[in-house]
Amino acid sequence: MLNYHKADEDKVWKHKVTNTILSSELYLGKEDSIENYEQVEEVLDEQQPNDTGE
Amino acid sequence: MATNKWLSDLRVLKSNTDTLREHLRDGNVAAYDNDTLQTLINKVPQLAPIESSDKWQPDPLWKFPDPNGSDELKTIREIWDEDTVASSYTYRSICQIIGDYDTIDLKAGLGTTSRTNADTFILSDGTVYENVTTNSLVHTWDKSKDIIDSKGRPMRYVRIYSNSANYYIPHFQLTTIWCIFEMYKGITNYSHNDVPRTPCECLEVYGLNAVSSFAFPYALKKLVFNNGKFSGVVQQQLKFLTEAELNNISVFNISGNSNYGNGFNVHLKTLTLPSNSTNTSFSLDGYSLAYAPAIDILDLSVNTSVTSGVTVKNSYIKKILFPPNATSFTTQQLYTCKELVLPNSITTVSINGVHGTKKIVLSDNIITITAFQTVYELEELIIPFNYNATGTINLSSSTKMKHDSLVNILENLADLTGQTAKTITFGSTNLAKLTDEEKAIATNKNWTLS
Numbered sequence: 427m428l429n430y431h432k433a434d435e436d437k438v439w440k441h442k443v444t445n446t447i448l449s450s451e452l453y454l455g456k457e458d459s460i461e462n463y464e465q466v467e468e469v470l471d472e473q474q475p476n477d478t479g480e
Numbered sequence: 481m482a483t484n485k486w487l488s489d490l491r492v493l494k495s496n497t498d499t500l501r502e503h504l505r506d507g508n509v510a511a512y513d514n515d516t517l518q519t520l521i522n523k524v525p526q527l528a529p530i531e532s533s534d535k536w537q538p539d540p541l542w543k544f545p546d547p548n549g550s551d552e553l554k555t556i557r558e559i560w561d562e563d564t565v566a567s568s569y570t571y572r573s574i575c576q577i578i579g580d581y582d583t584i585d586l587k588a589g590l591g592t593t594s595r596t597n598a599d600t601f602i603l604s605d606g607t608v609y610e611n612v613t614t615n616s617l618v619h620t621w622d623k624s625k626d627i628i629d630s631k632g633r634p635m636r637y638v639r640i641y642s643n644s645a646n647y648y649i650p651h652f653q654l655t656t657i658w659c660i661f662e663m664y665k666g667i668t669n670y671s672h673n674d675v676p677r678t679p680c681e682c683l684e685v686y687g688l689n690a691v692s693s694f695a696f697p698y699a700l701k702k703l704v705f706n707n708g709k710f711s712g713v714v715q716q717q718l719k720f721l722t723e724a725e726l727n728n729i730s731v732f733n734i735s736g737n738s739n740y741g742n743g744f745n746v747h748l749k750t751l752t753l754p755s756n757s758t759n760t761s762f763s764l765d766g767y768s769l770a771y772a773p774a775i776d777i778l779d780l781s782v783n784t785s786v787t788s789g790v791t792v793k794n795s796y797i798k799k800i801l802f803p804p805n806a807t808s809f810t811t812q813q814l815y816t817c818k819e820l821v822l823p824n825s826i827t828t829v830s831i832n833g834v835h836g837t838k839k840i841v842l843s844d845n846i847i848t849i850t851a852f853q854t855v856y857e858l859e860e861l862i863i864p865f866n867y868n869a870t871g872t873i874n875l876s877s878s879t880k881m882k883h884d885s886l887v888n889i890l891e892n893l894a895d896l897t898g899q900t901a902k903t904i905t906f907g908s909t910n911l912a913k914l915t916d917e918e919k920a921i922a923t924n925k926n927w928t929l930s
Contacts, residue, residue, distance in 0.1 A: 427924060428916055439930060441903060446872045448930035453919050455926035458901035472567045 529558030536702035579634030
Protein backbone atom coordinates (compact mmCIF):
# COMPACT_ATOMS: atom_id res chain seq x y z
CA MET A 427 0.00 0.00 0.00
CA LEU A 428 1.53 3.28 -1.12
CA ASN A 429 1.67 6.15 1.36
CA TYR A 430 0.78 8.97 -1.05
CA HIS A 431 0.61 12.70 -0.41
CA LYS A 432 -0.26 15.44 -2.90
CA ALA A 433 0.84 19.01 -2.27
CA ASP A 434 -1.57 21.91 -2.58
CA GLU A 435 -1.92 23.68 -5.91
CA ASP A 436 1.24 25.52 -7.03
CA LYS A 437 3.20 23.99 -4.17
CA VAL A 438 5.82 21.29 -3.96
CA TRP A 439 7.26 19.23 -1.15
CA LYS A 440 10.49 20.12 0.59
CA HIS A 441 12.49 17.92 2.92
CA LYS A 442 12.81 19.72 6.25
CA VAL A 443 16.27 18.40 7.08
CA THR A 444 18.05 18.32 3.71
CA ASN A 445 16.06 21.25 2.27
CA THR A 446 15.75 19.26 -0.91
CA ILE A 447 13.01 20.54 -3.17
CA LEU A 448 10.87 17.70 -4.47
CA SER A 449 7.82 17.50 -6.69
CA SER A 450 4.17 17.99 -5.77
CA GLU A 451 3.71 14.29 -5.20
CA LEU A 452 5.16 12.14 -2.48
CA TYR A 453 5.23 8.37 -2.14
CA LEU A 454 6.80 7.87 1.26
CA GLY A 455 9.41 5.25 1.88
CA LYS A 456 8.14 2.51 4.15
CA GLU A 457 9.92 3.95 7.19
CA ASP A 458 9.64 7.61 6.26
CA SER A 459 7.19 10.11 7.74
CA ILE A 460 5.24 13.00 6.29
CA GLU A 461 6.50 14.98 9.31
CA ASN A 462 9.85 15.21 7.54
CA TYR A 463 8.32 17.29 4.73
CA GLU A 464 6.68 20.64 4.27
CA GLN A 465 4.99 22.38 1.36
CA VAL A 466 6.68 25.36 -0.30
CA GLU A 467 6.04 27.56 -3.30
CA GLU A 468 7.30 26.03 -6.53
CA VAL A 469 10.42 27.74 -7.88
CA LEU A 470 12.46 27.33 -11.04
CA ASP A 471 15.98 26.77 -9.89
CA GLU A 472 17.95 26.25 -13.10
CA GLN A 473 20.95 28.53 -13.14
CA GLN A 474 20.60 30.72 -16.15
CA PRO A 475 23.46 31.66 -18.45
CA ASN A 476 25.15 34.97 -17.93
CA ASP A 477 24.33 36.61 -21.19
CA THR A 478 26.04 39.84 -20.36
CA GLY A 479 29.40 38.36 -21.09
CA GLU A 480 30.79 39.87 -17.94
CA MET B 481 8.73 -19.29 -53.15
CA ALA B 482 6.77 -16.11 -53.87
CA THR B 483 5.78 -15.81 -50.21
CA ASN B 484 9.40 -16.20 -49.14
CA LYS B 485 10.38 -13.50 -51.63
CA TRP B 486 7.79 -11.14 -50.17
CA LEU B 487 8.92 -11.88 -46.65
CA SER B 488 12.51 -11.26 -47.63
CA ASP B 489 11.62 -7.96 -49.28
CA LEU B 490 9.59 -6.91 -46.25
CA ARG B 491 12.50 -7.66 -43.94
CA VAL B 492 14.79 -5.56 -46.11
CA LEU B 493 12.21 -2.78 -46.17
CA LYS B 494 11.85 -2.87 -42.40
CA SER B 495 15.59 -2.91 -41.89
CA ASN B 496 16.05 0.07 -44.18
CA THR B 497 13.23 1.93 -42.45
CA ASP B 498 14.72 1.26 -39.03
CA THR B 499 18.16 2.35 -40.17
CA LEU B 500 16.85 5.56 -41.66
CA ARG B 501 14.75 6.29 -38.57
CA GLU B 502 17.81 5.92 -36.32
CA HIS B 503 19.88 8.05 -38.66
CA LEU B 504 17.30 10.81 -38.54
CA ARG B 505 17.08 10.61 -34.76
CA ASP B 506 20.86 10.78 -34.51
CA GLY B 507 20.60 13.95 -36.55
CA ASN B 508 18.06 15.39 -34.10
CA VAL B 509 15.18 15.04 -36.57
CA ALA B 510 11.90 13.83 -35.10
CA ALA B 511 11.33 10.33 -36.46
CA TYR B 512 8.53 8.28 -35.01
CA ASP B 513 7.95 4.55 -34.82
CA ASN B 514 4.81 4.90 -36.95
CA ASP B 515 6.57 6.86 -39.69
CA THR B 516 6.55 5.05 -43.00
CA LEU B 517 9.67 4.75 -45.09
CA GLN B 518 8.32 7.46 -47.40
CA THR B 519 7.61 9.90 -44.56
CA LEU B 520 11.08 9.26 -43.21
CA ILE B 521 12.57 9.94 -46.64
CA ASN B 522 10.61 13.19 -46.74
CA LYS B 523 12.33 14.23 -43.51
CA VAL B 524 15.85 13.69 -44.79
CA PRO B 525 16.22 17.32 -45.94
CA GLN B 526 15.81 18.35 -42.29
CA LEU B 527 19.16 16.79 -41.49
CA ALA B 528 21.99 19.24 -41.06
CA PRO B 529 24.50 19.03 -43.89
CA ILE B 530 27.45 16.84 -43.13
CA GLU B 531 30.38 19.01 -42.26
CA SER B 532 33.64 18.41 -43.95
CA SER B 533 36.69 17.69 -41.86
CA ASP B 534 37.82 20.65 -39.83
CA LYS B 535 41.32 19.36 -39.51
CA TRP B 536 43.80 21.76 -40.96
CA GLN B 537 45.43 20.44 -44.09
CA PRO B 538 48.34 22.00 -45.94
CA ASP B 539 47.74 23.14 -49.48
CA PRO B 540 48.14 20.02 -51.67
CA LEU B 541 50.85 21.76 -53.69
CA TRP B 542 53.00 22.68 -50.69
CA LYS B 543 55.60 20.10 -51.65
CA PHE B 544 59.28 20.62 -52.27
CA PRO B 545 62.00 18.54 -53.87
CA ASP B 546 63.30 15.98 -51.39
CA PRO B 547 66.54 17.31 -49.83
CA ASN B 548 67.56 13.69 -49.33
CA GLY B 549 67.58 13.18 -53.09
CA SER B 550 64.54 11.00 -53.79
CA ASP B 551 62.22 11.78 -56.68
CA GLU B 552 59.31 12.37 -54.30
CA LEU B 553 58.10 15.82 -53.41
CA LYS B 554 57.90 16.49 -49.68
CA THR B 555 56.01 18.76 -47.33
CA ILE B 556 58.05 20.59 -44.72
CA ARG B 557 56.61 18.18 -42.14
CA GLU B 558 58.05 15.26 -44.09
CA ILE B 559 61.35 17.09 -44.51
CA TRP B 560 61.35 17.68 -40.74
CA ASP B 561 60.60 14.04 -40.00
CA GLU B 562 63.24 12.75 -42.41
CA ASP B 563 65.88 15.33 -41.49
CA THR B 564 69.37 13.83 -41.68
CA VAL B 565 71.06 17.02 -40.49
CA ALA B 566 69.20 17.26 -37.18
CA SER B 567 71.44 14.83 -35.28
CA SER B 568 74.34 17.29 -35.50
CA TYR B 569 72.44 20.05 -33.73
CA THR B 570 70.51 20.49 -30.50
CA TYR B 571 67.95 22.91 -31.85
CA ARG B 572 66.22 23.26 -35.18
CA SER B 573 63.25 24.73 -36.95
CA ILE B 574 61.74 24.87 -40.39
CA CYS B 575 59.63 27.70 -41.73
CA GLN B 576 57.68 27.66 -44.94
CA ILE B 577 57.38 31.22 -46.19
CA ILE B 578 55.62 32.98 -49.01
CA GLY B 579 57.98 34.18 -51.72
CA ASP B 580 57.01 37.83 -51.59
CA TYR B 581 60.54 39.19 -51.31
CA ASP B 582 63.74 38.98 -53.30
CA THR B 583 65.94 38.83 -50.22
CA ILE B 584 65.76 37.61 -46.65
CA ASP B 585 67.87 38.48 -43.62
CA LEU B 586 68.14 35.05 -42.09
CA LYS B 587 69.56 36.33 -38.81
CA ALA B 588 66.89 38.97 -38.49
CA GLY B 589 64.41 36.16 -38.86
CA LEU B 590 65.74 34.90 -35.58
CA GLY B 591 64.13 37.93 -34.03
CA THR B 592 67.07 39.66 -32.37
CA THR B 593 69.65 42.25 -33.26
CA SER B 594 72.41 40.31 -31.57
CA ARG B 595 72.80 36.82 -32.89
CA THR B 596 76.44 35.85 -32.83
CA ASN B 597 75.88 32.18 -32.15
CA ALA B 598 76.89 29.86 -34.92
CA ASP B 599 73.70 29.07 -36.78
CA THR B 600 73.29 27.02 -39.91
CA PHE B 601 70.71 27.72 -42.60
CA ILE B 602 69.55 25.40 -45.36
CA LEU B 603 67.24 26.97 -47.91
CA SER B 604 64.78 25.54 -50.40
CA ASP B 605 66.68 27.08 -53.30
CA GLY B 606 69.60 24.80 -52.43
CA THR B 607 71.77 27.35 -50.60
CA VAL B 608 73.50 26.28 -47.40
CA TYR B 609 75.10 28.68 -44.88
CA GLU B 610 77.04 26.93 -42.15
CA ASN B 611 78.01 28.26 -38.72
CA VAL B 612 77.11 31.86 -39.44
CA THR B 613 78.26 34.10 -36.57
CA THR B 614 77.46 37.51 -37.99
CA ASN B 615 74.49 39.50 -36.77
CA SER B 616 73.07 39.79 -40.24
CA LEU B 617 72.97 37.43 -43.18
CA VAL B 618 71.08 38.69 -46.22
CA HIS B 619 70.31 36.05 -48.80
CA THR B 620 69.03 36.71 -52.33
CA TRP B 621 66.58 34.02 -53.32
CA ASP B 622 66.84 31.99 -56.49
CA LYS B 623 63.18 32.46 -57.43
CA SER B 624 63.34 29.77 -60.09
CA LYS B 625 63.38 27.26 -57.22
CA ASP B 626 60.15 28.54 -55.66
CA ILE B 627 57.21 26.17 -55.83
CA ILE B 628 53.77 27.50 -56.71
CA ASP B 629 50.78 26.47 -54.60
CA SER B 630 47.15 26.02 -55.62
CA LYS B 631 46.47 29.71 -55.03
CA GLY B 632 49.30 30.72 -57.30
CA ARG B 633 51.60 31.84 -54.47
CA PRO B 634 55.34 31.14 -54.61
CA MET B 635 56.58 29.16 -51.59
CA ARG B 636 60.01 28.58 -50.05
CA TYR B 637 61.43 27.28 -46.81
CA VAL B 638 64.22 28.01 -44.39
CA ARG B 639 65.73 25.33 -42.16
CA ILE B 640 67.63 26.65 -39.15
CA TYR B 641 70.01 24.69 -36.94
CA SER B 642 71.89 25.74 -33.83
CA ASN B 643 73.62 24.34 -30.81
CA SER B 644 72.74 27.33 -28.69
CA ALA B 645 69.28 27.89 -27.30
CA ASN B 646 67.40 30.45 -29.26
CA TYR B 647 65.38 32.76 -27.11
CA TYR B 648 63.58 34.09 -30.12
CA ILE B 649 61.42 32.09 -32.41
CA PRO B 650 62.61 32.17 -36.01
CA HIS B 651 59.48 33.78 -37.27
CA PHE B 652 60.06 35.68 -40.50
CA GLN B 653 57.03 37.43 -39.27
CA LEU B 654 55.21 38.69 -42.30
CA THR B 655 55.68 35.75 -44.64
CA THR B 656 55.72 32.52 -42.63
CA ILE B 657 52.76 30.28 -43.37
CA TRP B 658 53.73 27.02 -41.66
CA CYS B 659 56.42 26.55 -39.10
CA ILE B 660 57.77 23.83 -36.88
CA PHE B 661 60.03 24.91 -34.03
CA GLU B 662 62.21 23.18 -31.52
CA MET B 663 64.64 25.89 -30.55
CA TYR B 664 64.41 26.45 -26.83
CA LYS B 665 64.45 23.27 -24.82
CA GLY B 666 64.16 23.89 -21.13
CA ILE B 667 63.58 27.61 -21.31
CA THR B 668 60.96 28.85 -18.89
CA ASN B 669 58.84 31.96 -19.01
CA TYR B 670 59.33 32.43 -22.66
CA SER B 671 57.58 35.40 -24.21
CA HIS B 672 55.94 34.37 -27.41
CA ASN B 673 55.01 37.81 -28.65
CA ASP B 674 56.76 37.47 -31.95
CA VAL B 675 55.23 34.32 -33.30
CA PRO B 676 54.57 34.37 -37.02
CA ARG B 677 51.69 36.67 -37.77
CA THR B 678 49.51 36.75 -40.83
CA PRO B 679 49.52 34.57 -42.86
CA CYS B 680 50.73 31.77 -40.57
CA GLU B 681 48.22 28.90 -40.68
CA CYS B 682 50.00 26.22 -38.74
CA LEU B 683 52.37 26.55 -35.79
CA GLU B 684 53.93 23.50 -34.19
CA VAL B 685 56.11 24.14 -31.16
CA TYR B 686 58.09 21.40 -29.46
CA GLY B 687 60.33 21.50 -26.43
CA LEU B 688 59.02 24.78 -25.12
CA ASN B 689 58.57 25.12 -21.38
CA ALA B 690 56.52 28.24 -21.07
CA VAL B 691 54.56 30.80 -22.98
CA SER B 692 53.82 34.00 -21.14
CA SER B 693 52.15 35.68 -24.04
CA PHE B 694 51.04 34.66 -27.45
CA ALA B 695 50.20 37.45 -29.80
CA PHE B 696 49.20 38.15 -33.35
CA PRO B 697 48.61 34.72 -34.84
CA TYR B 698 45.83 36.23 -36.89
CA ALA B 699 45.39 33.44 -39.43
CA LEU B 700 46.32 30.45 -37.31
CA LYS B 701 44.26 27.34 -38.03
CA LYS B 702 46.31 24.68 -36.31
CA LEU B 703 48.30 24.99 -33.13
CA VAL B 704 50.43 22.29 -31.56
CA PHE B 705 52.16 22.98 -28.27
CA ASN B 706 54.30 20.37 -26.66
CA ASN B 707 55.08 21.55 -23.15
CA GLY B 708 54.42 24.95 -21.87
CA LYS B 709 52.82 27.26 -19.42
CA PHE B 710 50.13 28.54 -21.67
CA SER B 711 48.89 31.76 -20.22
CA GLY B 712 48.31 35.31 -21.22
CA VAL B 713 46.82 34.26 -24.49
CA VAL B 714 45.65 37.05 -26.73
CA GLN B 715 42.48 35.16 -27.32
CA GLN B 716 40.59 37.24 -29.80
CA GLN B 717 43.27 36.82 -32.38
CA LEU B 718 42.81 33.10 -32.57
CA LYS B 719 39.72 33.54 -34.65
CA PHE B 720 40.36 30.89 -37.23
CA LEU B 721 41.81 28.14 -35.12
CA THR B 722 40.17 24.81 -35.93
CA GLU B 723 42.50 22.37 -34.28
CA ALA B 724 44.60 22.59 -31.14
CA GLU B 725 46.78 19.97 -29.53
CA LEU B 726 48.19 21.20 -26.26
CA ASN B 727 50.48 18.66 -24.69
CA ASN B 728 51.96 18.76 -21.21
CA ILE B 729 50.80 22.26 -20.51
CA SER B 730 50.74 23.35 -16.92
CA VAL B 731 48.41 26.30 -17.33
CA PHE B 732 45.59 26.40 -19.76
CA ASN B 733 43.67 29.59 -20.09
CA ILE B 734 40.75 29.05 -22.38
CA SER B 735 38.12 30.45 -20.04
CA GLY B 736 37.24 33.99 -19.18
CA ASN B 737 34.98 36.52 -20.71
CA SER B 738 37.40 39.30 -21.44
CA ASN B 739 37.05 38.85 -25.14
CA TYR B 740 33.36 38.32 -25.18
CA GLY B 741 31.97 38.79 -28.65
CA ASN B 742 35.26 38.44 -30.38
CA GLY B 743 35.10 34.73 -29.91
CA PHE B 744 38.25 32.95 -28.97
CA ASN B 745 38.69 30.10 -31.43
CA VAL B 746 35.28 30.56 -32.92
CA HIS B 747 36.01 27.76 -35.36
CA LEU B 748 37.79 25.42 -33.01
CA LYS B 749 36.32 21.95 -33.44
CA THR B 750 38.78 19.69 -31.74
CA LEU B 751 40.67 20.47 -28.58
CA THR B 752 43.02 17.76 -27.39
CA LEU B 753 44.75 17.93 -24.05
CA PRO B 754 46.60 14.64 -23.87
CA SER B 755 48.43 15.39 -20.67
CA ASN B 756 48.73 18.16 -18.18
CA SER B 757 51.71 17.96 -15.90
CA THR B 758 50.65 20.07 -12.94
CA ASN B 759 47.01 21.01 -13.14
CA THR B 760 44.75 18.62 -11.33
CA SER B 761 41.55 20.16 -12.58
CA PHE B 762 40.20 21.36 -15.85
CA SER B 763 37.66 24.04 -16.56
CA LEU B 764 36.12 25.08 -19.83
CA ASP B 765 33.73 27.97 -19.70
CA GLY B 766 32.02 28.36 -22.99
CA TYR B 767 31.75 32.10 -22.71
CA SER B 768 35.16 32.36 -24.23
CA LEU B 769 33.63 30.32 -27.02
CA ALA B 770 30.37 32.18 -26.96
CA TYR B 771 28.31 32.75 -30.03
CA ALA B 772 30.44 30.42 -32.07
CA PRO B 773 30.17 26.86 -33.29
CA ALA B 774 32.78 26.06 -30.64
CA ILE B 775 34.41 22.81 -29.88
CA ASP B 776 32.83 19.57 -30.96
CA ILE B 777 35.06 17.24 -29.03
CA LEU B 778 36.86 17.77 -25.77
CA ASP B 779 39.31 14.93 -25.53
CA LEU B 780 40.84 14.44 -22.10
CA SER B 781 40.74 10.67 -22.33
CA VAL B 782 44.45 10.10 -21.86
CA ASN B 783 45.01 13.01 -19.55
CA THR B 784 46.02 11.34 -16.30
CA SER B 785 47.02 14.45 -14.41
CA VAL B 786 43.48 15.73 -13.96
CA THR B 787 42.68 14.06 -10.67
CA SER B 788 40.04 16.40 -9.29
CA GLY B 789 37.35 18.28 -11.10
CA VAL B 790 36.25 18.64 -14.68
CA THR B 791 33.97 21.60 -15.32
CA VAL B 792 32.26 22.34 -18.61
CA LYS B 793 29.87 25.27 -18.69
CA ASN B 794 27.97 27.27 -21.25
CA SER B 795 29.10 25.00 -23.99
CA TYR B 796 27.88 23.61 -27.29
CA ILE B 797 30.40 20.83 -27.03
CA LYS B 798 29.13 17.62 -28.58
CA LYS B 799 31.27 15.05 -26.90
CA ILE B 800 33.34 14.90 -23.73
CA LEU B 801 35.93 12.19 -23.30
CA PHE B 802 36.70 12.34 -19.60
CA PRO B 803 40.13 12.05 -18.04
CA PRO B 804 40.35 8.64 -16.38
CA ASN B 805 41.29 9.96 -12.93
CA ALA B 806 38.87 12.86 -12.53
CA THR B 807 36.87 12.67 -9.31
CA SER B 808 34.15 15.21 -9.97
CA PHE B 809 32.19 16.61 -12.87
CA THR B 810 30.30 19.87 -12.97
CA THR B 811 28.25 21.07 -15.87
CA GLN B 812 25.81 23.86 -16.36
CA GLN B 813 24.23 25.11 -19.56
CA LEU B 814 25.43 22.28 -21.72
CA TYR B 815 23.54 22.41 -24.98
CA THR B 816 24.35 19.76 -27.56
CA CYS B 817 26.13 16.91 -25.83
CA LYS B 818 23.98 13.85 -26.51
CA GLU B 819 25.55 11.51 -24.03
CA LEU B 820 27.53 11.77 -20.82
CA VAL B 821 29.29 8.62 -19.69
CA LEU B 822 31.12 9.30 -16.46
CA PRO B 823 34.19 7.21 -15.67
CA ASN B 824 34.21 5.24 -12.45
CA SER B 825 36.74 7.61 -10.90
CA ILE B 826 34.04 10.27 -10.61
CA THR B 827 32.40 10.31 -7.19
CA THR B 828 30.70 13.72 -7.27
CA VAL B 829 28.53 15.30 -9.94
CA SER B 830 26.71 18.55 -10.38
CA ILE B 831 24.49 18.61 -13.45
CA ASN B 832 22.20 21.55 -13.94
CA GLY B 833 20.61 23.11 -16.97
CA VAL B 834 21.45 20.54 -19.60
CA HIS B 835 19.81 20.65 -22.99
CA GLY B 836 20.14 17.99 -25.64
CA THR B 837 21.60 15.23 -23.49
CA LYS B 838 19.58 12.05 -23.94
CA LYS B 839 21.61 9.61 -21.92
CA ILE B 840 23.65 9.90 -18.75
CA VAL B 841 25.57 7.07 -17.18
CA LEU B 842 26.66 7.77 -13.62
CA SER B 843 29.84 6.17 -12.46
CA ASP B 844 29.71 3.00 -10.40
CA ASN B 845 31.37 4.85 -7.54
CA ILE B 846 29.13 7.88 -7.29
CA ILE B 847 28.94 9.19 -3.72
CA THR B 848 27.53 12.70 -3.94
CA ILE B 849 24.93 14.31 -6.16
CA THR B 850 25.55 17.99 -5.62
CA ALA B 851 22.90 18.74 -8.21
CA PHE B 852 21.02 16.75 -10.82
CA GLN B 853 18.20 18.75 -12.27
CA THR B 854 16.79 20.44 -15.36
CA VAL B 855 18.17 17.85 -17.77
CA TYR B 856 15.47 18.54 -20.28
CA GLU B 857 15.96 16.00 -23.06
CA LEU B 858 17.02 13.08 -20.91
CA GLU B 859 15.57 9.73 -21.94
CA GLU B 860 17.82 7.34 -20.12
CA LEU B 861 19.67 7.56 -16.83
CA ILE B 862 21.78 4.68 -15.65
CA ILE B 863 22.68 4.59 -11.99
CA PRO B 864 24.89 1.91 -10.45
CA PHE B 865 23.46 -1.11 -8.70
CA ASN B 866 22.91 -0.49 -4.97
CA TYR B 867 22.82 3.25 -5.55
CA ASN B 868 23.04 5.13 -2.25
CA ALA B 869 24.53 8.54 -3.05
CA THR B 870 23.79 11.60 -0.99
CA GLY B 871 21.88 14.39 -2.68
CA THR B 872 18.83 14.00 -4.82
CA ILE B 873 18.37 13.21 -8.45
CA ASN B 874 15.55 15.36 -9.77
CA LEU B 875 14.01 14.25 -13.05
CA SER B 876 10.99 16.57 -12.91
CA SER B 877 12.21 18.43 -15.99
CA SER B 878 13.21 15.21 -17.73
CA THR B 879 9.74 14.46 -18.99
CA LYS B 880 11.04 12.34 -21.89
CA MET B 881 12.44 9.68 -19.60
CA LYS B 882 11.67 6.20 -20.86
CA HIS B 883 9.60 3.90 -18.70
CA ASP B 884 12.21 1.15 -18.72
CA SER B 885 14.88 3.52 -17.53
CA LEU B 886 12.70 4.76 -14.70
CA VAL B 887 12.08 1.21 -13.56
CA ASN B 888 15.77 0.42 -13.88
CA ILE B 889 16.55 3.34 -11.57
CA LEU B 890 14.09 2.05 -8.98
CA GLU B 891 15.53 -1.45 -9.18
CA ASN B 892 19.07 -0.19 -8.65
CA LEU B 893 18.32 1.80 -5.50
CA ALA B 894 19.96 0.38 -2.40
CA ASP B 895 17.76 -1.09 0.32
CA LEU B 896 17.62 1.53 3.10
CA THR B 897 15.49 -0.53 5.46
CA GLY B 898 16.51 0.40 9.00
CA GLN B 899 18.25 3.54 7.78
CA THR B 900 17.11 7.11 7.21
CA ALA B 901 14.94 7.30 4.13
CA LYS B 902 16.29 9.12 1.08
CA THR B 903 14.44 10.85 -1.72
CA ILE B 904 14.47 10.59 -5.45
CA THR B 905 12.37 12.91 -7.58
CA PHE B 906 10.80 11.76 -10.82
CA GLY B 907 8.16 14.49 -11.14
CA SER B 908 4.51 14.07 -11.96
CA THR B 909 4.95 13.29 -15.65
CA ASN B 910 7.35 10.44 -14.97
CA LEU B 911 5.41 9.16 -11.97
CA ALA B 912 2.39 8.82 -14.26
CA LYS B 913 4.38 6.36 -16.38
CA LEU B 914 4.72 3.95 -13.45
CA THR B 915 2.31 1.47 -11.94
CA ASP B 916 1.79 1.34 -8.21
CA GLU B 917 3.73 -1.91 -8.15
CA GLU B 918 6.68 -0.21 -9.79
CA LYS B 919 6.55 2.74 -7.40
CA ALA B 920 6.55 0.26 -4.54
CA ILE B 921 9.96 -1.01 -5.69
CA ALA B 922 11.34 2.24 -4.25
CA THR B 923 9.13 2.69 -1.22
CA ASN B 924 9.65 -0.91 -0.09
CA LYS B 925 13.38 -0.11 0.06
CA ASN B 926 12.64 2.99 2.18
CA TRP B 927 13.16 5.47 -0.62
CA THR B 928 10.64 8.28 -0.84
CA LEU B 929 9.58 8.77 -4.40
CA SER B 930 8.48 12.23 -5.43
